[in-house]
Amino acid sequence: MLFSAQDWDELETSLRSCKKCPLAENRTNVVVGEGNRSAELMFVGEAPGADEDIQGRPFVGKAGQLLDKIFEVVGLDRKEVYITNTVKCRPPGNRVPNNQEMTACAPFLEMQIELVNPAALIALGSTALTWFLGKGYAITKARGKWYRWRYRFVFAVFHPSYLLRNPSRKKGSPKWYMWQDMLHLMEVYGRIKNGERIDSILKDYPERLG
Numbered sequence: 001m002l003f004s005a006q007d008w009d010e011l012e013t014s015l016r017s018c019k020k021c022p023l024a025e026n027r028t029n030v031v032v033g034e035g036n037r038s039a040e041l042m043f044v045g046e047a048p049g050a051d052e053d054i055q056g057r058p059f060v061g062k063a064g065q066l067l068d069k070i071f072e073v074v075g076l077d078r079k080e081v082y083i084t085n086t087v088k089c090r091p092p093g094n095r096v097p098n099n100q101e102m103t104a105c106a107p108f109l110e111m112q113i114e115l116v117n118p119a120a121l122i123a124l125g126s127t128a129l130t131w132f133l134g135k136g137y138a139i140t141k142a143r144g145k146w147y148r149w150r151y152r153f154v155f156a157v158f159h160p161s162y163l164l165r166n167p168s169r170k171k172g173s174p175k176w177y178m179w180q181d182m183l184h185l186m187e188v189y190g191r192i193k194n195g196e197r198i199d200s201i202l203k204d205y206p207e208r209l210g
């Protein structure tokens with residue numbers, strides 16, 4: 001299906017006036033998402049935090065700054081990818097969005113995925129992973145692996161805020177695993193950019209299929 005700029009406009013208009021869940025009550029801004037609308041990589045985090053709520057942009061607080069740093073180190077330009085969250089309004093006190101809120105907001109994320117049509121989805125942390133796969137996947141075990149979601153592939157990595165709480169870089173630490181996972185992702189991304197199909201690329205990494 002082909003989408004147009006008008007579809008994005010309609011999505012953004014619906015989002016900005018959305019009151020489908022109680023998170024609408026306390027928001028300053030709806031944080032739609034940003035980046036390349038034709039990206040091959042689409043990152044999905046949990047929810048906007050305080051900085052994101054104020055600025056109306058995803059991943060601009062401390063966790064976002066760390067994500068930018070990770071991108072820079074592995075040579076990924078933030079403008080090349082698309083970044084959003086499972087819910088578009090800030091949960092009070094930065095709590096995890098509940099099922100009701102995630103379900104209410106899900107059609108927006110589903111639409112964004114259809115519009116961007118990325119080769120790979122990247123779930124940042126356990127909330128995003130649960131959004132895709134349902135409960136039963138611990139991020140500490142699922143990270144670094146690819147999963148099927150509908151007819152797409154989702155790669156699980158730690159959320160940057162988890163890395164902020166676990167600053168060690170020692171071998172076996174969350175930061176160390178993030179580094180390994182991002183290097184792998186960049187390898188796959190390089191091949192996607194060379195025109196290879198993701199399903200055939202992933203055949204070369206059977207140990208990473210979840």
Ligand code: SF4
Nearest residue numbers: 018021024088089105
């Ligand atoms: S979080 Fe999503 S569903 Fe809830 S009010 Fe915001 S845009 Fe609407």
